[in-house]
Amino acid sequence: MFSMKHSSRVVLTAAFTALATVASAQTVRVNYIPITDVTPLFVAIDKGYFAAEGLTIVPTPSTGGAAGVPGLMAGAFDVMYGNVVSTVLAQQQGFKLEVIAAGTKQFDNPANTNGLVARQGDPIKTGKDLEGKTVAVNTRNGIIWLFARAWINKSGGDPGKVTFKEVPFPQMLDALRGKQIDAAFMVNPFFNAAVTDTKDFQLVATPYRDVQPDVEVGHYISTQDYFAKNKETLAKYSRAFRKGVQWYNANLRDPDLVRIISGFTKMQPDLVAKLDLQTLPEVVNLASVATTVKLMKDNGMIDGDIDLAAMTDPDALK
Amino acid sequence: MSIAASLMPGELTAKAPLRRKLFRQLARTRLSGAILIALLLLLWEVSAARGWIVSDNWPRFSAVLVAAYRGLLSGEFAEILGATLYRMLAGYTVGCILGVLFGLLLGSIRLLDWTIRPLIEIQRTLPSPAIIPPLILFLGVDDTLKIFIVMLAVFPPVFVNTYGGVRGLDETLLLTARTFGLSRFGTLRKIVLPATLPAMTAVMRIALSLALIMAVIGEMISGASGVGNYLMSMQYAMRADSMYAAVICLAAAGYLLNRIFLALERALLHWHHSTRIE
Numbered sequence: 136m137f138s139m140k141h142s143s144r145v146v147l148t149a150a151f152t153a154l155a156t157v158a159s160a161q162t163v164r165v166n167y168i169p170i171t172d173v174t175p176l177f178v179a180i181d182k183g184y185f186a187a188e189g190l191t192i193v194p195t196p197s198t199g200g201a202a203g204v205p206g207l208m209a210g211a212f213d214v215m216y217g218n219v220v221s222t223v224l225a226q227q228q229g230f231k232l233e234v235i236a237a238g239t240k241q242f243d244n245p246a247n248t249n250g251l252v253a254r255q256g257d258p259i260k261t262g263k264d265l266e267g268k269t270v271a272v273n274t275r276n277g278i279i280w281l282f283a284r285a286w287i288n289k290s291g292g293d294p295g296k297v298t299f300k301e302v303p304f305p306q307m308l309d310a311l312r313g314k315q316i317d318a319a320f321m322v323n324p325f326f327n328a329a330v331t332d333t334k335d336f337q338l339v340a341t342p343y344r345d346v347q348p349d350v351e352v353g354h355y356i357s358t359q360d361y362f363a364k365n366k367e368t369l370a371k372y373s374r375a376f377r378k379g380v381q382w383y384n385a386n387l388r389d390p391d392l393v394r395i396i397s398g399f400t401k402m403q404p405d406l407v408a409k410l411d412l413q414t415l416p417e418v419v420n421l422a423s424v425a426t427t428v429k430l431m432k433d434n435g436m437i438d439g440d441i442d443l444a445a446m447t448d449p450d451a452l453k
Numbered sequence: 454m455s456i457a458a459s460l461m462p463g464e465l466t467a468k469a470p471l472r473r474k475l476f477r478q479l480a481r482t483r484l485s486g487a488i489l490i491a492l493l494l495l496l497w498e499v500s501a502a503r504g505w506i507v508s509d510n511w512p513r514f515s516a517v518l519v520a521a522y523r524g525l526l527s528g529e530f531a532e533i534l535g536a537t538l539y540r541m542l543a544g545y546t547v548g549c550i551l552g553v554l555f556g557l558l559l560g561s562i563r564l565l566d567w568t569i570r571p572l573i574e575i576q577r578t579l580p581s582p583a584i585i586p587p588l589i590l591f592l593g594v595d596d597t598l599k600i601f602i603v604m605l606a607v608f609p610p611v612f613v614n615t616y617g618g619v620r621g622l623d624e625t626l627l628l629t630a631r632t633f634g635l636s637r638f639g640t641l642r643k644i645v646l647p648a649t650l651p652a653m654t655a656v657m658r659i660a661l662s663l664a665l666i667m668a669v670i671g672e673m674i675s676g677a678s679g680v681g682n683y684l685m686s687m688q689y690a691m692r693a694d695s696m697y698a699a700v701i702c703l704a705a706a707g708y709l710l711n712r713i714f715l716a717l718e719r720a721l722l723h724w725h726h727s728t729r730i731e
Contacts, residue, residue: 166675169686169689169690170689194677195594195675195676195677196675196676196677196682196686197594197674197675197676205586205587205589205590206589206593206594206675208590209589209590209591209592209593209594210593211589211593211594211595211675212594303688304689305510305688305689305691306510308508308509309508309509309510312507312508324690324691325691328509328691335507400686400689400690401686401687401689401690401692402690402691402692403690403692406690406691
């Protein structure tokens with residue numbers, strides 16, 4: 136574990152020293168959540184794709200969530216991984232953001248990496264069954280909350296009759312066991328721990344897939360100001376990052392990938408090896424994003440219109 | 454019975470059964486505290502091992518010990534504790550200095566008191582975690598933010614106690630100082646400071662643990678180092694054993710800081726009676 140961390144640091148140090156000689160070396164500070172969705176970023180760092188473009192990446196994790204957009208606006212970091220709902224909400228509130236690269240998308244494949252989980256034996260199959268019950272989401276007004284509501288609605292229930300409770304992902308399993316909640320919308324690695332424990336838990340639904348099969352869950356964003364002033368840097372960044380996505384998609388079962396993921400998520404390698412990994416997108420699909428924005432409108436999260444094309448780097452679309 | 458025992462110790466000890474003798478010896482040492490902790494830890498171990506409590510967040514205590522051993526051996530814990538203690542001590546020092554400074558100034562100069570105190574009174578009711586998002590906007594997410602959050606938590610209690618100490622000074626002391634023709638600075642140095650020092654150090658010791666808590670909270674929000682960040686990462690990586698190991702090391706560091714503070718306080722305030730307690 137620590138030797139892995141060490142080796143990734145060696146790579147970073149090597150990148151630093153290599154760059155020290157290049158006069159045009161530039162630093163991009165990237166904020167991320169330590170989940171498998173951001174793996175291509177670390178692939179691109181590990182494989183030297185950023186270094187080849189003359190970029191130094193300073194990755195900063197945030198698990199709390201509060202740091203996200205305020206930190207970006209304050210210039211604490213230049214690029215961040217954010218979910219589409221938070222990005223659109225922030226845009227609506229007047230933060231000028233630019234989508235610079237694709238992040239996470241639900242593709243049509245049999246592997247689930249997230250979903251709605253309930254206790255084994257409880258009669259919960261549809262949204263109707265959840266009326267009068269309590270569902271855990273990581274944050275209110277987030278993408279998880281939105282899709283939990285949308286799924287309940289789609290499967291015959293009234294989300295207004297369901298109590299939503301904010302529970303951090305690591306505590307959802309305990310809350311289910313302790314019967315403080317009746318269902319939870321979980322992500323990996325907790326989702327994996329739940330669905331492999333069939334004695335105690337059952338998978339109820341996969342809301343992303345069921346509601347909007349092609350949903351783009353997350354993107355990489357910067358401020359429009361940074362985007363306008365650093366077009367060249369961001370072009371290099373996107374090129375290197377895309378190489379990271381391509382390598383990742385081509386090597387989903389590569390042991391090297393386990394090492395990289397374990398390095399930045401701090402998960403033990405044997406746990407990483409157990410997780411299903413989703414293919415990740417290379418380009419942003421604005422039609423998908425528009426569908427999600429409409430869903431936000433339907434759920435009263437926003438009222439105005441959002442000009443998606445105006446806030447997306449054209450290079451991220453192709 | 455116990456009264457009788459204290460009245461005639463020699464006679465009863467001779468006749469007392471072994472069990473009672475053991476208990477009496479226990480009462481003379483501080484061993485009972487250690488035994489209670491050991492029993493609770495044993496309960497932890499057994500409850501996890503026997504499956505009384507089933508959760509990924511409830512590892513066996515022995516697993517926590519192994520994680521602590523590994524963390525300490527690899528130097529990882531030294532690294533994260535070092536980062537946290539640096540931020541904590543930086544914020545603590547600034548908070549204490551400002552608290553004492555404002556306490557002395559506002560306590561002795563009425564115009565300053567009436568001008569600045571309302572602002573401080575409002576500030577000290579604000580819970581620091583609640584104002585973190587706007588703080589991020591101005592201070593970013595790096596060390597500055599975390600040190601500032603610690604400072605913000607330490608300042609109010611230190612200020613209030615220092616201010617209270619100055620305002621509560623015995624009028625006779627001040628009159629005596631005036632009779633002896635002491636200057637303003639001389640009064641401060643010879644009368645005010647010594648008289649308020651016990652109140653200051655008492656609150657500074659309380660603020661010490663407050664500072665440690667705030668440093669960890671600050672690190673939980675963002676950043677790649679420190680105990681707070683480590684606790685969050687370990688939760689999300691499903692490594693509860695490492696998380697508890699870090700918590701135990703943090704507690705040990707907090708305990709150690711408190712002991713160091715007490716030693717310093719004793720050296721500084723050897724003349725004051727409150728230092729003899731404990």
